[in-house]
Amino acid sequence: MAVDVSKAVCQQLMESSTATLTSVLRLHGLKNTFMHGVAPLGPGMKMAGPAFTLRYIPAREDLDEIPMDNLKDVQRVGIEQVLDGAVFVIDARGQTSAGTMGSILAKRLQVRGAVGIVTDGAYRDTPTIVASGLPAYAAAMNAHTNKTIHHPSEIQVAVSCGEVAVFPGDIIVGDEEGVVVVPAHLAAEVAEAAAEMELKEAFLLEKISAGASIVGTYPPDEATLAEYEAWKSQR
Amino acid sequence: MAVDVSKAVCQQLMESSTATLTSVLRLHGLKNTFMHGVAPLGPGMKMAGPAFTLRYIPAREDLDEIPMDNLKDVQRVGIEQVLDGAVFVIDARGQTSAGTMGSILAKRLQVRGAVGIVTDGAYRDTPTIVASGLPAYAAAMNAHTNKTIHHPSEIQVAVSCGEVAVFPGDIIVGDEEGVVVVPAHLAAEVAEAAAEMELKEAFLLEKISAGASIVGTYPPDEATLAEYEAWKSQR
Amino acid sequence: MAVDVSKAVCQQLMESSTATLTSVLRLHGLKNTFMHGVAPLGPGMKMAGPAFTLRYIPAREDLDEIPMDNLKDVQRVGIEQVLDGAVFVIDARGQTSAGTMGSILAKRLQVRGAVGIVTDGAYRDTPTIVASGLPAYAAAMNAHTNKTIHHPSEIQVAVSCGEVAVFPGDIIVGDEEGVVVVPAHLAAEVAEAAAEMELKEAFLLEKISAGASIVGTYPPDEATLAEYEAWKSQR
Amino acid sequence: MAVDVSKAVCQQLMESSTATLTSVLRLHGLKNTFMHGVAPLGPGMKMAGPAFTLRYIPAREDLDEIPMDNLKDVQRVGIEQVLDGAVFVIDARGQTSAGTMGSILAKRLQVRGAVGIVTDGAYRDTPTIVASGLPAYAAAMNAHTNKTIHHPSEIQVAVSCGEVAVFPGDIIVGDEEGVVVVPAHLAAEVAEAAAEMELKEAFLLEKISAGASIVGTYPPDEATLAEYEAWKSQR
Amino acid sequence: MAVDVSKAVCQQLMESSTATLTSVLRLHGLKNTFMHGVAPLGPGMKMAGPAFTLRYIPAREDLDEIPMDNLKDVQRVGIEQVLDGAVFVIDARGQTSAGTMGSILAKRLQVRGAVGIVTDGAYRDTPTIVASGLPAYAAAMNAHTNKTIHHPSEIQVAVSCGEVAVFPGDIIVGDEEGVVVVPAHLAAEVAEAAAEMELKEAFLLEKISAGASIVGTYPPDEATLAEYEAWKSQR
């Protein structure tokens, strides 16, 4: 799993839509890659970067109703260790009756170079987070502090988010539709294929917009493919 | 059921709110006409047209993981047969872990004259669909392709959408609140009554805004009704 | 429970975020104060005022499919009795397959001085309500009239809204994240403490934005607290 | 609502199935009378009696984490006031993450003459309750004490249980399928009609078992009705 | 789809567990064959037979609150046309707030030779149905009559039940765990392979019970397979 994915590949992935990326991943046999129930919290959000993961389990009062110690609390440790360019992914078991972090911690992640945050739970201070410009995806907004229902258990382990498996280092790509998980070892290949698919679909959408039937066009037959190749070579 | 509803009636229905239409339908004894859990995907959406229906059942790998054949795939056949002015309605059983169609097919529907799309599932490429200007209503956004969970079973049969019965040709009206189903045989009558109710409620809202109590005003007593008739005759 | 909270306190509460208020309430031992599943229906909403409550139970045809009598129908009576500056809170048992009120009644509440409306159900005519400028929070939009599923049972009793207890007179504070319930007897104290916490967090966010680690800053150690006191005295 | 229903009527209602009772109530225009999601907790349960209601709202720590005072706690007061022959109905808002009462309180109700208990929440000590022979209906079992999530708010008010309206004194009838609510003012009439319907359906089931088609039999045509009348007069 | 499956094959399928059948179907690439949320309503239920399907859509008052006509009502027509040896499968869209049929219709199906009934909704008169000995599977029990929420739309079309696709003639197999759908064209092959797998797993379970490690045993290595073949030849 310890594949290092370059920023260039992340950038290329971000230029494709999550819909295109799920289609390319499907060609690799992966059919469960888009997070269910996780949506962007504001308009125009877009991001791509390796996952830095945090796993929450249910809170227990003797562990969670204690003074905060930034050097021991697993969430806080993770925030100070987040990698430049990473997307911070929190497994909240889909529970939304408390937030998973607020605006100050989100700001710290942003300052440290994180390019986005994702959870299948909620955030608190959501309006401030959205205003900060950090792409943020979640299942809900909830002002209660995380310790109400969550105990931070580990960082950088495999997690579930939106019922998709996320391994540390997997590339997390978000757009205005939601979030897709690209396994690290496939990232470069997927980025390349997705760029090509984006181009082809742009061409096809143009033809459809101009009145072509989907028959022969989508999926393209040989004539359409030839037309596409010609179009592409002239760009 | 084979009532043909004129474009003029559709236009008149679109000028009423879905709230007014449910009230008029209730007077006809119909109390379950507004789709549950189905919302507009962007601001300012408004549409009205006869339903062209597509029914999905759960996918089965031997039927759905095969090369796409536009002449046999029921979804694709439906898209090429959609009627001018229609609203394309997809019964997705309320399942949102995959899309029901993407931006290229939505564009084809738009080019062919469809005036809106509705599903109790999700779309993929939602941002592109929203940008296209085609009114689109759904329960969620999901980038996975339809065949992940859906098998297109039939077109133009009675379906369920948002737990409301939809027969082909029923008039589907959408506004910024959501979607109402007006049975075809009631459409003209409902359109007329709704226009009148809209006018009356505009008058009442004006009075309430000016400080009238709801007592005597909403519902209107005879004095208020007389006032309304006077107001109406002077417009 | 019969504590009267001043408009000044409500104003001060409104100047804090719901996230800050939940944190202050937690210091008083109250951990379930933010409504679950209730969200603002439009951008920029903000409100604070004492709760005026309405409780719905499930509808029964012989009680609810009768001519509307504004002098007997409990919802209507409540609307005409709402107090100036109040937030009208409707317990809808989390049911969203019908609205709890529409734009004309919402307008009447606004004219009578209500500063917001909240329900864990839905509204009808939501776009018109949002356009009116009255802050409105709900779990969904639904065009069906309330009597479809709701029977108005009492006003000004203790209710559940978003799985939080609400007593008449409790201060209901809404922002762009959602709604928090501040018990009346704690309102003044919480308002004061929240204002202080807002100030401190503004200072801390500034420091974090400038590159400070959370260690020593959030929560603040003695040095940071001293720095904060200095900063505060210079404002 | 203050109709007193005799024990004889309750007995007669108990001799009909809940399915028959919903059918008779439907003839009175009432279509939402069977509690959703509420089931008997053991085999062979059967009961009928007037509702004695208890309403829970969400717990608040300052009200609910205090020493128990049997003279003030609303649940406890209700238990000591329950009427002989009553069914104790608890509105738990459908929340099942804690119980609504345990075996000692259920035993006290039984000793005081209650003939059953119903909630759309859970009980704790469920196995002991079931073993006691008191008919008990709920949505789940949960060992946590009620105060974890519930605050007892009032007794003998209108409540919601399983999304059905329950007024104090309504007759609550349970069988092995679940629980139906018969409004007090209809109880005698419904009991009579249900007894007749039970008899007729027993006759029809006998005919169907013997090989009759449903055509002509269910619903019965005139010949079958005549046959039924003959059969009935010979019993 | 029009494969006729013999009673012998149905019998052989019924002798395997639903767990074994899902495993064999998985070898054919079919991974979604066991109905979700559908359970046997009584102990010891077991059945296998070709699906005879009924599709419900949401009710509409003008279609469903009318006198019952056994010659036109699609549910009733289906019941009188059910095939000997069939399992009657009702698509109820997972809605359980009313039954899909009651004990008289279930008895008629039984008399006509149906070997079981399945729905992802509920039944009414469930205790009577269970007592009749007809294997019955559902998501819940609910005494309300079907027309409260369901309109019978068609018989013998492809349906969804428990989020599995069911085509008329597919073999529906039920045991004490639940219900699996075996596509008709695979039935004979699956029945054969499942019988073999059952035998092998009986042998393996015996070994595991006697203390064997799963390593080498489950899945079996060559030595274990040889042992199995010897064991099998001696039966």
Next chain:
Amino acid sequence: MAVDVSKAVCQQLMESSTATLTSVLRLHGLKNTFMHGVAPLGPGMKMAGPAFTLRYIPAREDLDEIPMDNLKDVQRVGIEQVLDGAVFVIDARGQTSAGTMGSILAKRLQVRGAVGIVTDGAYRDTPTIVASGLPAYAAAMNAHTNKTIHHPSEIQVAVSCGEVAVFPGDIIVGDEEGVVVVPAHLAAEVAEAAAEMELKEAFLLEKISAGASIVGTYPPDEATLAEYEAWKSQR
């Protein structure tokens, strides 16, 4: 966390009900200890033992659709390492559309000395597991194999089960109501206090059964406590 709890303590815990144990744990400030939505799968189940945990994350085809290797597959490794007297606890994220294990693996656990199995997902071969006499608790039954939706990620880490935190070694106690988690370091103390509470509640239940009011009895006043002490000393 590495507290070793004796078999005697487990035995003593098993002799108390889960309701009593949650009450004792509440006295230690722990209010979320009973698993939500997890129930015994058969009658008469009872168990207590230290948790041996297995964590599932969502499946990914390239990791999970491969030949089974008992030496590498984390589930299988866990089963062969389970400790004598342990309860095997599987975190299934509350997902029930596939099983988490079947009868052969459950039998292996039983042979190796496990005293129970718990999951917030489902099992397959449930009837066979129940028949084996191994106490088994789950949220549902589902015949699909685990790899359909689950990837076994780790053993012996902290997990969530039924929205309760479970650490390896915590004592898992099950009865006919469900499952409670007793933190290892509290086990001995809780066992002792629970035994005392059981005794006292048996006494109180006897008094209530004999007609005592709850006032003075439950909770007991000084006179009742004295009576209890006398009763206890005479046993």
